[in-house]
Amino acid sequence: MIRKYAVIxxxxxxxxxxxxxLTELTPFQELSPVAQKYAGEGxxxxxxxxxxxxxxxxxxxxxTLGEVAxxxxxxxxxxxxxxxxxxxxxxxxxxxxxxxxxxxxFLLPLILLVGVFVFTHGHLTPGGGxxxxxxxxxxxxxxxxxxxxxxxSRTILQWTxxxxxxxxxxxxxxxxxxxAGFLDSRFLPPGxxxxxxxxxxxxxxxxxxxxxxxxxxxGIIDNMRGGAE
Amino acid sequence: MIYVSxxxxxLIIIGLYGMLTRRNIIRIIIGFSIADTGIHLMMVxxxxxxxxxxxxxxxxxxxxxxxxxxxxxxxxALVLTAIVxxxxxxxxxxxxxxxxxxxxxxxxxxxxxxxxx
Amino acid sequence: MISVFIIVTGMLMxxxxxxxxxxxxxxxxxxxxxxxxxxxxVLYIVLAAPDVAMTEAAIGSALTxxxxxxxxxxxxxxxxxx
Numbered sequence: 001m002i003r004k005y006a007v008i009x010x011x012x013x014x015x016x017x018x019x020x021x022l023t024e025l026t027p028f029q030e031l032s033p034v035a036q037k038y039a040g041e042g043x044x045x046x047x048x049x050x051x052x053x054x055x056x057x058x059x060x061x062x063x064t065l066g067e068v069a070x071x072x073x074x075x076x077x078x079x080x081x082x083x084x085x086x087x088x089x090x091x092x093x094x095x096x097x098x099x100x101x102x103x104x105x106f107l108l109p110l111i112l113l114v115g116v117f118v119f120t121h122g123h124l125t126p127g128g129g130x131x132x133x134x135x136x137x138x139x140x141x142x143x144x145x146x147x148x149x150x151x152x153s154r155t156i157l158q159w160t161x162x163x164x165x166x167x168x169x170x171x172x173x174x175x176x177x178x179x180a181g182f183l184d185s186r187f188l189p190p191g192x193x194x195x196x197x198x199x200x201x202x203x204x205x206x207x208x209x210x211x212x213x214x215x216x217x218x219g220i221i222d223n224m225r226g227g228a229e
Numbered sequence: 230m231i232y233v234s235x236x237x238x239x240l241i242i243i244g245l246y247g248m249l250t251r252r253n254i255i256r257i258i259i260g261f262s263i264a265d266t267g268i269h270l271m272m273v274x275x276x277x278x279x280x281x282x283x284x285x286x287x288x289x290x291x292x293x294x295x296x297x298x299x300x301x302x303x304x305x306a307l308v309l310t311a312i313v314x315x316x317x318x319x320x321x322x323x324x325x326x327x328x329x330x331x332x333x334x335x336x337x338x339x340x341x342x343x344x345x346x
Numbered sequence: 347m348i349s350v351f352i353i354v355t356g357m358l359m360x361x362x363x364x365x366x367x368x369x370x371x372x373x374x375x376x377x378x379x380x381x382x383x384x385x386x387x388v389l390y391i392v393l394a395a396p397d398v399a400m401t402e403a404a405i406g407s408a409l410t411x412x413x414x415x416x417x418x419x420x421x422x423x424x425x426x427x428x
Contacts, residue, residue, distance in 0.1 A: 051284035074317035126396035236356035247367035323417035
């Protein structure tokens with residue numbers, strides 16, 4: 001009984017805490033000063049048409065690096081907890097249905113293509129490394145569903161993940177040497193606004209983030225699935 | 230958009246309620262993921278400005294009037310990374326849950342008394 | 347007009363949330379949590395945040411659900427093993 005009242009009390013306190021967000025906050029009429037700086041200077045300085053990308057990759061690049069590090073820590077944690085001690089054959093593995101197999105054979109290249117498109121065009125269209133990486137991870141999941149006995153090569157995953165992480169930090173360090181600061185993307189030529197090869201190092205950095213996120217998510221899912229050693 | 234803020238608010242409270250009252254660990258994790266979605270909705274709705282468009286420049290929104298035509302890109306960027314982190318943290322919690330079930334053969338939170346005082 | 351759409355979507359999300367918390371069947375609760383994320387990604391489009399909508403649709407509704415399902419499968423296998 002006392003537990004019930006405690007729950008009601010905690011929920012009430014949370015409502016009180018969050019309520020000012022609904023009642024006190026007047027809708028903004030114009031952009032906040034930070035956003036004005038990002039939206040006003042961003043396109044000229046960085047050459048990225050997608051302002052979210054320029055915030056994620058350059059203005060808040062440090063946060064993204066930290067985020068990728070947290071993702072790595074979580075993936076390592078999942079791997080640590082679900083490491084298989086003894087190998088026992090999974091009981092009753094049915095073959096995937098013909099429908100799933102045919103559909104996968106048709107869709108897999110398309111999904112991979114969309115994934116690569118999304119993370120190479122992160123500076124022009126909605127999307128970027130995170131979305132592209134997730135699309136590639138979901139393509140791998142589809143493949144694993146269609147081929148039950150298949151397993152993901154740990155060596156390839158680890159090398160992709162480590163190399164893209166190392167190159168990501170190396171690009172940041174190049175920004176420190178050749179441009180204004182760590183993860184500054186302006187050390188490559190800005191190119192023509194709105195073209196694929198533009199916006200300095202932003203597409204390169206975002207593609208590396210995409211590879212890293214994709215391989216980490218595939219690793220998480222493979223561990224959750226209980227993949228082969 | 231005040232409606233979306235209200236939806237986010239309701240989802241946060243529902244998720245918290247689920248986390249506090251359910252006994253099955255998987256259900257607690259589901260409550261967490263609902264609250265997570267609510268918080269993201271609330272953050273994005275704070276960055277929205279009425280009648281404006283996505284922060285992507287092209288022929289329709291050129292650089293000169295970008296300041297008057299686009300929404301705040303900063304909350305979008307923050308939520309973008311928060312969602313990915315949310316998945317990784319959910320997977321980590323589920324991995325813990327699987328191991329706890331392996332150790333005790335139960336998912337009921339009341340069966341885990343080692344840290345109770 | 348758009349506010350009607352938002353209110354209807356929101357009601358669906360809140361109903362799915364309440365059901366997900368109270369649902370007896372664990373599998374349906376997982377699917378309902380995925381439905382909430384999918385509807386949230388529609389709301390992100392309305393809020394002019396297509397980047398977030400893409401991420402939420404791919405991660406929140408697809409990968410999170412799959413991770414939950416794999417965990418449920420593992421737990422069921424452990425139950426059978428004991």
